[in-house]
Amino acid sequence: MAGKKQLNTKPWCPFCGMDVGRPVEALQRKMTEFPVGRCECGAVYACDATGHNIGSAIVECLVYACGEEWDLAWELLPEDDYLTGRVEDYDDVTHQICPKRNLDGRGVRGVLYFVRLHKDVAEIADRFAKKKEHEAQTALAESEKGPAGFVIPEVEPARDPKRQKKRSSKMIVKKLVEANDIEGLLDLCFDDKRALRFMQRLLYEPEPNKRYKTAWLIGQVSARLSTREPAPVADMLHRLFESCSDSASMPWGMVEAIGAIVAARPDIYGAFARHLLNFMGDEGTQEAALWGLSEVAATRPDLIRKTPFYSTFHFLEDENPVVRGLMARLLGRVKAKEALFQIMSLQKDETEITLYEQGDPVKTTVAALVKEAVAGIQG
Known part of the structure; x- marks a missing residue:
């Protein structure tokens, strides 16, 4: 009837006609976030x-x-x-x-x-x-058997709502990062979400030792913050991907941070792992992408197995020895039997390289990583 008032109603399912509940954010966070x-x-x-x-x-x-x-x-x-x-x-x-x-x-x-x-x-x-x-x-x-498994972090204790909240600044965050103060950074993130943005800015650093240390700290802080507040971390991941896509700037530290966050909480952010493969086509981000993928593979190899990682096998023959070593490590951690003979062809490659463990530089050789990979595949 013309002029009849239209009333607001509850949303319904177009298939069965029943009322549907309010959409909620999925537990596992992804590149596109829709409730x-x-x-x-x-x-x-x-x-x-x-x-x-x-x-x-x-x-x-x-x-x-x-x-x-x-x-x-x-x-x-x-x-x-x-x-x-x-x-x-x-x-x-x-x-x-x-x-x-x-x-x-x-x-x-x-x-x-x-x-x-x-x-x-x-x-x-x-x-x-x-x-x-x-x-x-x-x-x-498997995580209960040793360090090669993922353990969901315990939920962070609730902060006292009556406490005086701290305000973050670039200088405060920089000092906490330089001191490797995870507890201080975590408290600051709970009080002021801008702390995550300040940490992200510190990634823009030409010195790889500082980049990887900052990226690893971001992963550790994000892992614990996400036990109570996963959304700010997901927002940070989106910003990191956007920064990597900006052709006008160098993505220093961005890819490393993505890998560190996903590796620290693959149960929530595991869907982001597949997008790290997008950075394998650029020489400037290949090392960081492989490092991130291998960090995820250390505890959740199944996530990497679900990606088209087999398209990266040719990097075992790359001119960059770091890329060759990281590629061998990745394939070993996912137990890629199909690449075993290709990996074994590098057993005599004694080129010395530097990788990063928990943000710290560690010297090794391609041959040592190949030995480790072969043992992982055959073991």
Whole structure:
């Protein structure tokens, strides 16, 4: 009827008609961050609060439906493998549909994008999810046997809300970094999130010893901060990737920091690991990318195995001995039996190189890393 008032309503699933809950941030953080949810009928949905990033929201929703299995998601065809739907005029602040597209003078342009997999595809995705859960449990069990496994950090104690909060500055953060004061940096990050930005600025350093030390400290602080506040760390990862993509500046320390953060909390930020491969095409970032990938592989080799890492095998023949050594280390840590003979061809390469362990420079040789890799693959 003309002139009839349009009432705001709760959002619903376009497949079953049931009301759906408010989308929430996924536990595992990714390059594209959209809140997601799941309907009782099996459909999943992602929220684009602006309505301008619907393409990215569609991709995230489909990948989420596939249990974060990107390879499976890319193979699926709309209609043949899954159905889609969308609910527009969604306000993510109040979690309701506003047909007038305006609420208290505020524009409402949000979209909920839905995906429901066909039964046979859903069963495949479920098997992937169960396999991933089993791999995670295995990795956690292995962590109890020694340092080569990942252990989820204990939740940081809550800070006293009545305490006088500290304010960060570039000089304060620089002094704490130079003193390797992880506790001080962590307290500062809880009080003032700008501390993360100041730490990021310290990465722009031509001296590799300082870069790697700062990157490692960022990883350690982020690991503990994320036990209570994972979002600021995810925001920092996005800024680091953006800085790496800026052709007008050198990405000094940025790639190293990404690797350090992901390696410190692969359970939350593991999806970022695959993007480190994008930096293998630039000679200026190859060493940092390989270092980051091998750091992740030290505790979660399964994450690297899920990337197209096999496209990097040719770096075993690279002119740069550091790249050759790091490549051997990476393949050893993921137990790449398919590259064993290529790795063994470097057994007599006694070129001395410097790598970084916990931010400190360590001298070794390509042959020593090859020996370690072969032992890891055959052991």
